[in-house]
Amino acid sequence: MIQENIHLLACPRCRGKLRIERVQLKCLGCAATYPVDQDGIPLLFCPTEGWNKDRDVTEVVKAFYEKNPFPNYDDLESRESLEHKASRGIFARLLNEQIPAGSLVLEVGCGTGQLTNFLGMSWKRQVFGSDVCLNSLRLAKGFRDRFSINNAAFLQMNLFRPGFRDSIFDVVISNGVLHHTGDPYRAFQSIAQLVKPGGIILIGLYNRIGRLTTDFRRFLFRMTHDHLKFLDGHMRNRQYNEPRKRAWFMDQYKHPHESKHGMGEVIEWFEACGFEYLITIPKIDGSLFTANERLFEPHCKGNRLSRFLTEVEMLLEGGVDGALFITIGRRVCEDTFVGQKPAEARDSAALKG
Numbered sequence: 056m057i058q059e060n061i062h063l064l065a066c067p068r069c070r071g072k073l074r075i076e077r078v079q080l081k082c083l084g085c086a087a088t089y090p091v092d093q094d095g096i097p098l099l100f101c102p103t104e105g106w107n108k109d110r111d112v113t114e115v116v117k118a119f120y121e122k123n124p125f126p127n128y129d130d131l132e133s134r135e136s137l138e139h140k141a142s143r144g145i146f147a148r149l150l151n152e153q154i155p156a157g158s159l160v161l162e163v164g165c166g167t168g169q170l171t172n173f174l175g176m177s178w179k180r181q182v183f184g185s186d187v188c189l190n191s192l193r194l195a196k197g198f199r200d201r202f203s204i205n206n207a208a209f210l211q212m213n214l215f216r217p218g219f220r221d222s223i224f225d226v227v228i229s230n231g232v233l234h235h236t237g238d239p240y241r242a243f244q245s246i247a248q249l250v251k252p253g254g255i256i257l258i259g260l261y262n263r264i265g266r267l268t269t270d271f272r273r274f275l276f277r278m279t280h281d282h283l284k285f286l287d288g289h290m291r292n293r294q295y296n297e298p299r300k301r302a303w304f305m306d307q308y309k310h311p312h313e314s315k316h317g318m319g320e321v322i323e324w325f326e327a328c329g330f331e332y333l334i335t336i337p338k339i340d341g342s343l344f345t346a347n348e349r350l351f352e353p354h355c356k357g358n359r360l361s362r363f364l365t366e367v368e369m370l371l372e373g374g375v376d377g378a379l380f381i382t383i384g385r386r387v388c389e390d391t392f393v394g395q396k397p398a399e400a401r402d403s404a405a406l407k408g
């Protein structure tokens with residue numbers, strides 16, 4: 056799939072076109088070369104630019120996931136088991152049903168690639184999974200090759216230096232990733248550039264209030280030298296094998312870097328960067344998220360109070376699944392105002408009309 060779609064790739068350094076040259080990719084602009092590893096994964100990783108070492112956590116986070124690939128495959132031994140597991144979650148099922156036929160999809164920070172592989176099982180679309188972590192990508196690509204998931208492909212890249220051309224994807228998904236970077240808003244801007252006008256972006260982030268339960272458990276685990284792990288429901292889940300439990304525990308409680316975000320804050324990012332707000336999951340207007348929800352249609356964005364109450368509800372429900380909330384938007388504006396703060400970007404967007 057990478058060979059067929061070489062025209063979609065861009066040099067992470069100079070954004071020039073790439074060409075395949077034996078077992079590597081070569082930039083036609085700056086002549087930089089990028090190897091392809093023995094599993095056939097193009098290695099387009101490039102360090103983040105323009106930050107001092109304290110700000111940039113990419114290398115630290117990459118090293119963490121190289122040791123602890125997430126979410127890992129438990130006993131998924133066939134296409135059917137992945138399909139069955141993914142379809143049990145309403146969100147993945149709705150995505151699979153509602154992504155328009157013929158879409159080009161990118162998952163940024165795909166980890167071990169379950170979602171990319173699940174969505175790539177459909178002949179109706181092409182799905183790229185990208186991540187900084189090579190060990191996760193090897194698990195993802197291994198599953199893809201074993202079960203001939205021909206519409207999924209994987210490559211290594213740093214989301215701050217994307218290996219794709221701008222404005223080419225119909226759908227960009229990044230779930231549970233941006234809060235592990237040194238600047239989540241800049242990370243959002245970086246991947247927002249890859250969405251074509253009219254295309255969709257989905258961002259999953261830890262919620263500031265909902266995640267207080269996890270913060271409290273993390274404190275308890277630290278105090279008890281991890282003796283109370285059973286307090287986390289995932290650690291009691293009989294359907295998880297040991298590597299999967301370990302991956303969850305490390306990701307939630309031993310991570311070197313995470314930030315937390317408000318639902319209103321992400322809506323501001325969207326609006327500042329020329330994206331029309333569509334929906335937040337859980338919903339923020341007081342209504343319930345249903346099994347027939349239309350993910351790509353505009354919904355009410357509630358108000359400060361309704362968003363606050365939704366966040367408190369996440370907390371009261373025990374911060375389920377790490378208290379992630381997902382925001383979806385549609386790109387309506389050609390510019391993404393990269394490098395500007397939300398307020399400045401909003402002003403530029405307003406001037407552009």
Ligand SMILES: C[S@@+](CC[C@H](N)C(=O)[O-])C[C@H]1O[C@@H](n2cnc3c(N)ncnc32)[C@H](O)[C@@H]1O
Pocket residue numbers: 113116117120125126163164165166167185186187188191212213214215229230231232235236306
């Ligand atoms: C918590 S995992 C989420 C994996 C997957 N999205 C999921 O929902 O299961 C976060 C992933 O983000 C990746 N990541 C972190 N920083 C990144 C960066 N700068 N560029 C690309 N991927 C990054 C990590 O390697 C890791 O696989």
